Amino acid sequence: MPHTTAPSPRTRVRRLPERAHYDADSIAAIVDAAMLCTVAFQIDGMVHAIPTIHWREGEHLYIHGAKGSRMLKALTAGEACVTIALADGLVLARSAMHHSMNYRSVVLYGRFEAVTEPAHKLASLRAFIDGLYPGRWDTLRPISDKELNATTVLRIALDEASAKVRDWGVKDDEEDLAWPVWAGVIPLRTVTGAPEIEHDSVGRVVPPTRFG
Amino acid sequence: MPHTTAPSPRTRVRRLPERAHYDADSIAAIVDAAMLCTVAFQIDGMVHAIPTIHWREGEHLYIHGAKGSRMLKALTAGEACVTIALADGLVLARSAMHHSMNYRSVVLYGRFEAVTEPAHKLASLRAFIDGLYPGRWDTLRPISDKELNATTVLRIALDEASAKVRDWGVKDDEEDLAWPVWAGVIPLRTVTGAPEIEHDSVGRVVPPTRFG
Numbered sequence: 001m002p003h004t005t006a007p008s009p010r011t012r013v014r015r016l017p018e019r020a021h022y023d024a025d026s027i028a029a030i031v032d033a034a035m036l037c038t039v040a041f042q043i044d045g046m047v048h049a050i051p052t053i054h055w056r057e058g059e060h061l062y063i064h065g066a067k068g069s070r071m072l073k074a075l076t077a078g079e080a081c082v083t084i085a086l087a088d089g090l091v092l093a094r095s096a097m098h099h100s101m102n103y104r105s106v107v108l109y110g111r112f113e114a115v116t117e118p119a120h121k122l123a124s125l126r127a128f129i130d131g132l133y134p135g136r137w138d139t140l141r142p143i144s145d146k147e148l149n150a151t152t153v154l155r156i157a158l159d160e161a162s163a164k165v166r167d168w169g170v171k172d173d174e175e176d177l178a179w180p181v182w183a184g185v186i187p188l189r190t191v192t193g194a195p196e197i198e199h200d201s202v203g204r205v206v207p208p209t210r211f212g
Numbered sequence: 213m214p215h216t217t218a219p220s221p222r223t224r225v226r227r228l229p230e231r232a233h234y235d236a237d238s239i240a241a242i243v244d245a246a247m248l249c250t251v252a253f254q255i256d257g258m259v260h261a262i263p264t265i266h267w268r269e270g271e272h273l274y275i276h277g278a279k280g281s282r283m284l285k286a287l288t289a290g291e292a293c294v295t296i297a298l299a300d301g302l303v304l305a306r307s308a309m310h311h312s313m314n315y316r317s318v319v320l321y322g323r324f325e326a327v328t329e330p331a332h333k334l335a336s337l338r339a340f341i342d343g344l345y346p347g348r349w350d351t352l353r354p355i356s357d358k359e360l361n362a363t364t365v366l367r368i369a370l371d372e373a374s375a376k377v378r379d380w381g382v383k384d385d386e387e388d389l390a391w392p393v394w395a396g397v398i399p400l401r402t403v404t405g406a407p408e409i410e411h412d413s414v415g416r417v418v419p420p421t422r423f424g
Contacts, residue, residue, distance in 0.1 A: 015277075038261060040261035065227075066227060080259065103263075181415045182413055183410045184409040186407045211302075
């Protein structure tokens, strides 16, 4: 369901609209590039927000947690707002005012629904693990019914969302271009460090991850 | 104002309380290590959340934005919930259930206040720039009154906050330890890439950043 304009008034980017993207591919790419989102919701009229790990399958963003979690219960009872943000670069201008950041972000509105059908839930958890570590699910000690029952999986449609991206250089005022200070972009990226194997791990091969 | 127990009922960590920290130093360290937070708030009873860059001075978290921003207006009119999350490592267990993440997170409640006194506002913006790039403020084209007026600075006290940290290895079930799959932690970290200088930049030295 691609959008070239905002799918709803609350997703329309008002501040710096030249950074807005509403198409499904742009939104999916940012959801996939991030591991963590923040889920904001209300309980008794009070705003709460919790960071959590997410994954995507098709046109839904998925989260999971322990059965009985207060947050997961609240999420199927009311509207939520999910945000994702990735810092891609530091933008250093000649004036304080034009310092900026390169980033990719998504803001998503809607209501979560529980994934209760066992086969769907199982397939979702497999997609979650294999999305982070391709092929890992089949190498693991199989999940038990008890574990599956203890886990709640929720999903929210990606159709009421907007993305915002800044991915360009410095935009200084013309009259400041000769100011004698370094200006440019310093990229930021997430990398993996040396794997720390469990001392009693009998696995032989470090699994590949989505992060390399 | 150090806390060894939750400063309020809504900051008490209910899920996995062994990961909770309530002391001011733990909270400040996570706020300082992150560049982005998510600010959740309500407008007309609807939840919104927006990622934004932040900095800390003493016992307050600061954010800034353009004067007239809908979010900044709403933030001084009602309660907010600010979240920060840093992904530190992928935890790969022998069972899907015990896969996890090492992370540091903060959840903060309260109400933002505007920093309107010009000297305070100026000092805050200097602290923001110099916090990212030590010593940079004095090398920049000086900020104008017009720019200062166009910028809104808000702050929120860090006193109603909790931190949650996981920074340990795999916690598999005893009976799974011999399962023949690699188990361990793959650290994640943010690094800077090669600086991309503006073609007309006349600065000679790439500034140091907080990220190295």
